[in-house]
Amino acid sequence: MTNPYSDVYKEKKGFPFGALAAIFAVLAVGLIGLSIWLYPQKETVKTEVEAEATAAAEQARIEQIAIDQKAFDAEVARTTKTFVSSADFGSISFEYPETWSSYVDLDGTGKDTTSYSVYFNSGMVLPVDDKGIYSNALVLFIQKTDLAAIDKGFESNMKKGTVQKDSYALSNGQMNLTGVRYSGNISSKNKDKTGSVIYFRIRDKVLGLYSYVPAEQAAIYNIVLGTIRWVE
Amino acid sequence: MKISVATIMAGIFGALFMAAAGFAIAIYGDFAHFSNDKEEVVAEAADDAKLEQAESDGAEIIELVKGKPAENLKTPLTYAHFKAPAQFAGIEFNYPLTWSVYEKNDATKTTDDKRYDIYFDVGTVDSTQTARAHSLVVSIISDSYESVLGGFRKNIDSGILMAVPYAVTGHENDVNYSGVLLDGNLETGVTGVMLILKTREKTLTIRSDLADTMDDFRDIMLPSFTFVP
Numbered sequence: 223m224t225n226p227y228s229d230v231y232k233e234k235k236g237f238p239f240g241a242l243a244a245i246f247a248v249l250a251v252g253l254i255g256l257s258i259w260l261y262p263q264k265e266t267v268k269t270e271v272e273a274e275a276t277a278a279a280e281q282a283r284i285e286q287i288a289i290d291q292k293a294f295d296a297e298v299a300r301t302t303k304t305f306v307s308s309a310d311f312g313s314i315s316f317e318y319p320e321t322w323s324s325y326v327d328l329d330g331t332g333k334d335t336t337s338y339s340v341y342f343n344s345g346m347v348l349p350v351d352d353k354g355i356y357s358n359a360l361v362l363f364i365q366k367t368d369l370a371a372i373d374k375g376f377e378s379n380m381k382k383g384t385v386q387k388d389s390y391a392l393s394n395g396q397m398n399l400t401g402v403r404y405s406g407n408i409s410s411k412n413k414d415k416t417g418s419v420i421y422f423r424i425r426d427k428v429l430g431l432y433s434y435v436p437a438e439q440a441a442i443y444n445i446v447l448g449t450i451r452w453v454e
Numbered sequence: 455m456k457i458s459v460a461t462i463m464a465g466i467f468g469a470l471f472m473a474a475a476g477f478a479i480a481i482y483g484d485f486a487h488f489s490n491d492k493e494e495v496v497a498e499a500a501d502d503a504k505l506e507q508a509e510s511d512g513a514e515i516i517e518l519v520k521g522k523p524a525e526n527l528k529t530p531l532t533y534a535h536f537k538a539p540a541q542f543a544g545i546e547f548n549y550p551l552t553w554s555v556y557e558k559n560d561a562t563k564t565t566d567d568k569r570y571d572i573y574f575d576v577g578t579v580d581s582t583q584t585a586r587a588h589s590l591v592v593s594i595i596s597d598s599y600e601s602v603l604g605g606f607r608k609n610i611d612s613g614i615l616m617a618v619p620y621a622v623t624g625h626e627n628d629v630n631y632s633g634v635l636l637d638g639n640l641e642t643g644v645t646g647v648m649l650i651l652k653t654r655e656k657t658l659t660i661r662s663d664l665a666d667t668m669d670d671f672r673d674i675m676l677p678s679f680t681f682v683p
Contacts, residue, residue: 240460246467253474257481264485271488271495278496279503286504287531290511294531297515298551305578323554325579332583340578346536346555347579353560 302445309453311338311364312424316450319441322359323347336366336427344438356415359438360446363430369402372421372428376404384413390420396451408432424452533674542570542594543653544682547675553589554579570594576667587644587663590671595659599652602659606636606648614639620649622679631683647671653683 302317310330318324325347328339341347343358355361379385384407389400401422409415417434429452433442488495514531533548536555549555556579558571573579574590582588595602609615620635633651640646646663658681662671 239458239464243460243464243467246464246471250467250471250474253471253478257474257478260478260481260485264481264488267485267488271492274492275496275499278500282500282504283507286507287511290508290515291531294511294515303552303577320551323556323579324577325554325556325573326581327583329581329583332581341556346557346572349557349560351560 302449305340305342307338307340307362307364307452311427312429312452312454314362314364314424314429314450314452316446317448318342318360318446319344321345322441325350338362338364352411355432356409356412356417356434359433359435360442361430361432363432364424364427365430366427369421369423369428372430373402375410376408379407380404392422392447392450394448394450396449409434420447424454533678536572538570538572538592540682543656543658544680545592545658546678546680548678549574549590549675550576550670552576556582558582569596587646589662589664589667590675591659591661591663593659593661594653595657596655597657598655599650599657602657603634603650606640609639610636622649622651622681631681649676649679651681651683653681 298320301320303320305314305316305318305324307314308329322342322344323346325341326339327341327350328334328337330336330338339350340362341350341354341358342360342362348354348357350358373387376385376387380387386405388403388405390403391400392398399422401420403418403420405416405418407413407416408419409417415434417432419430419432421431422429431442431446433439511531532551534551534553535548536546538545553574553576556573558573559569570593571582572592573582573588574592575588580586580588606615606617610617615636615638617634617636620633622631622633631651633649636648636650638645640648640661640663644663645665646661647668648659648661651658651660660675660679662668
């Protein structure tokens with residue numbers, strides 16, 4: 223006689239594990255099938271959205287760079303850098319706009335060992351040819367001469383009234399002295415060009431700061447002359 | 455206690471069902487997310503990129519305001535852009551903002567038989583009246599490409615100057631144009647890097663002789679260099 227409480231009896235007549243396994247199997251197959259069907263669609267949608275997100279991110283980055291570039295350029299426009307001449311020419315130093323370039327043309331090492339010239343201009347220094355002094359923002363020229371000889375060079379134009387002479391007081395907290403300024407047709411080569419030059423005596427030489435570009439006058443007077451100094 | 459085959463199968467298929475359900479839910483979740491939240495996903499990506507860029511750029515601006523030397527700021531934000539006159543191969547490239555630039559020849563006057571040279575140096579461009587090393591010199595020479603390259607043949611053959619092909623992107627259609635990049639002893643006692651490219655009947659050379667700025671030449675200038683062959 224069969225024991226109705228044996229394990230075998232319980233399994234046969236009790237919980238239907240076989241049916242449960244079949245139900246799980248059918249559901250699992252169904253879900254796997256559903257997943258296989260849905261996966262490519264999900265990938266397609268995901269790829270599209272990610273591509274759109276990447277493009278939007280790139281566009282946002284470009285727009286942000288443009289905003290930040292503007293802010294950075296505004297900061298750069300307010301900053302300055304330092305120019306220092308060689309010790310042989312008085313160790314002249316001054317600040318000038320960060321956005322300017324500078325070029326030392328004569329540095330006392332070539333054939334002309336007594337002259338020193340530096341050209342400054344916004345962006346790029348333009349060719350240092352016959353027109354170079356007119357087209358660049360500022361030209362610094364040191365030569366072995368004296369103020370009397372320079373004054374004689376302007377004598378004729380001053381008599382004609384095309385050049386005006388006045389004294390320029392340099393008082394920037396670091397230097398306190400007076401120079402000579404000539405304004406008007408100061409060029410001996412081109413009577414159509416007008417500008418100004420300020421001369422200072424440095425030991426046995428004369429420093430001249432030439433400017434023919436009206437737009438750069440503020441930077442020259444406020445930044446360059448506001449910070450210039452040298453070893454006397 | 456005996457475990458029947460049916461019980462084991464129920465366990466296995468049960469586990470499989472659970473895994474399949476989890477997988478299906480995950481896939482559906484992603485599908486629903488990308489389908490329904492598309493605008494949010496795109497907007498979030500844009501906002502993140504904007505914020506990340508602003509933080510990076512902002513740091514540069516703050517460093518500048520705080521007085522950090524501009525030459526130490528080496529991000530594209532701090533680059534200046536050089537653009538040569540169109541008749542000179544339409545050369546364009548980025549360079550560090552703190553460099554000075556000197557155009558030696560008047561572009562409007564230069565004729566076919568003349569050179570066009572532009573000098574770049576950190577701070578102030580040194581005199582070009584005597585031969586000396588510069589951070590960067592861009593030249594257009596009326597000599598042929600073969601003739602200019604031939605001038606370095608001896609050093610290349612003797613192994614003291616390395617020559618490798620170098621592709622540069624032209625302005626039009628993003629076409630690459632091949633040149634030669636020289637690296638090593640360009641002249642006796644002068645070590646540097648020089649790119650030589652053919653442009654119409656002339657030759658374009660870009661050269662750096664100063665070790666201190668050679669990385670800028672390779673990392674900033676060369677990757678941004680374009681021209682019209």
